[in-house]
Amino acid sequence: MADRGPPGRQLAHENPVTGRDGGSRPPIFDAHAHLVSDDFRRYPLADQAAPSWAGRFPPPGAAGLRERVSRHPYTAEAVLREWDDSGVAAGAAVQYRTAYGQDNSYILDSGDAYPERVAPVVVLDAADRASAGQLAVLARHRGAAGVRLTGPADGGTLPWLDPGTGDGVWGVAGDLGLTVVIMYIPPGPSPDALARIAAVASAFPGTSVVIDHMGWPDFAGALGTSRFGLTAAHLALARLRNVHLKLTTITLEDLAGAGISAAGFVRYAADAFGADHLLWGSDAGNSQGAYPGLVSRAVAAAAQLTEAERAQFLGGTGRGLFVRGGRAASGAA
Secondary structure (H helix, E strand, C coil), rough: CCEECCCCCCCCCEEEEECCCCCCCCCCEEEEECEECCCCCCCCCCCCCCCCCCCCCCHHHHHHHHHHHHHCCCCCCHHHHHHHCCCCCEEECCCHHHHHHHCCCHHHHHHHHHHEEEEEEEEEECCCCHHHHHHHHHHHHHHHCEEEEECCCHHHHHHHHCCCCHHHHHHHHCCCCCCCEEEEEEECCCCCCCCHHHHHHHHCCEEEEEHHHCCCCCCCCCCCCCCCCCHHHHHHHHCCCEEEEEHHHHHHHHHHHCCHHHHHHHHHHHHHHHHHHHHEEECCCCCCCCHHHHHHHHHHCCCCCCCCHHHHHHHHHHHHHHCCCCCHHCCCC
16 A cells, blocks of 8 residues: 555654653554565565555555655664654564565565564465465464455455465464454445455454454544444454454544544444454554654554553554464464
8 A cells, every 4th residue: 555644643742652641551562564675676676556546545656665765764673663662562564565565575584583573464365376385384484473465345255365275375374373464455345345354254263364454444424423434344243253453544544534533433443342353553664654653643542441451452462463473383372
């Protein structure tokens, strides 16, 4: 996805590490950071065609992305400095398909360099029969913590989501305790797409699933409504205890644009799904703005949660889902 929205706004007089009262917060886990290197020789940028959601997220193109990365490379080292400054203990490095396509080299190398803090989430093609074996190798030997599947909504059929022969990546993910992350495009509410995701998740109850950007709630006209833009198809996912929803800066921007309280939305979502089935990711490296501001917006969105719920939403859920090499290898499954 391309650049999105204005810079994140730092809340007045608030340090994202300590909060307004100066008290310490539980460690934060950023479940959605896109890393991009300015070493273009070693990690060449993909020459991406304009994606199908270009009307809403104008693509930067390879030249535009190269210029942006040259000015502000979002390397692992830069990310770790921002995490240190913002009270973020660790996070998931989500493959930035806009930059690298399915060449996961940079996030895997970053995870190898900083194994205590960086959990790679690779992008593979679930329809490719070779992907299941590749995912197993990447988990066992390179510390992959999850796999991200993304593609066009195609009227809700999501053919790229199919498990494939022998259960494919879904079976491997379940066996190893890896998390499957899903984002369909173009962004927007799609009951058929959510129903398709629910059907596949139901078929693999032992595989943890995360739906990016809260599954694109329908915020248009939702101000003052009781469900805060979550459709019946969203709420039907609550019965699937292997399904989790990720709130990102993109979601917060959409809420702000619709004039809807982010804190009220998160409170409602926690009641609907359980706070242990919600997690936060900054989308840093893609969403623009000073990183402390992105963290502050997440903290503010959690204002109506209890202390235990905040700990889950801002850190515990993501930390439990994204384990290097999978939860089976760590004994956490």
